[in-house]
Amino acid sequence: MREELTAALKDAMKAKDSLRLSTIRLIQSAIKDQDIAQRTAGKEPLSDGEILQLMAKLIKQREESAKIYEQNARPELAEKERQEIAAIASFMPRQLSDDETKAAIEKAIAETGASGIKDMGKVIAALRAAYAGQMDFGKASGMVKAMLG
Template sequence: MSALKEQLTAAMKDAMRAKEKARLGVFRMALSAIKQIEVDERIEPDDARVLALLDKLIKQRKDSATQYRDAGRPELAETEEAEIVVLQEFLPTQLSDAEVDALIDDAISQTGAAGMQDMGKVMGILKPQLQGRADMGAASGKVRAKLN
């Protein structure tokens, strides 16, 4: 079992004991998504895969919160944002902009990227380094800007 899955399971048990319904729901949702991967793909996801899943869940919550705010439902947006905070507890510490820029420069020099046609190579190197530690969309924009 991956260490992140174990942490989520332990946090779920703690939330049950403390009768924290909101946190408990978030943990159950995350563990359910992990279980679905296990059943669908017949694999035991490693920490990298669980981290990618948590990233995906956070992105979904951010999108939902934005849509709720646009629709004039701030109470639902606040619920989504509270879930984001709970999920972020399990992500590694976020990288600063300077650290992301340094990793991008390093990846560009490693691949010898000269233009936009090499963006896939650069992102292939960056993705495992940035997964869960930085916003991939923002990193992609920075790579695009540097390659142009």
């Protein structure tokens, strides 16, 4: 993942694509911040799955910012946020559809042997391990809860 970001950074520099370049630098900066936090806690640097989770978080932040800009009649700033979302999303794997998410949850429930709400954490952990960056875990946890409840 890190090599892919570095290659994309070089391509953006060559293409003089300032928006993509600044967005990639933003992603790399966030990764570096998390790596430092991990190192001070005595942990390993971020894995690819954790990098994908970090990028999903960055996308969510930009979606919230775009919504606020729209509400405050600043469409040009909202558009910039949406362009950053598109740049970040280009590094993310394809998002699972609702049907695919439901099937993945059913599979995770079967694999973990979950039988009730108390096992929800095990199911979500299995989903995070298998589908990092591919599913909205906020929505997925509601679906897991409904299936186990």
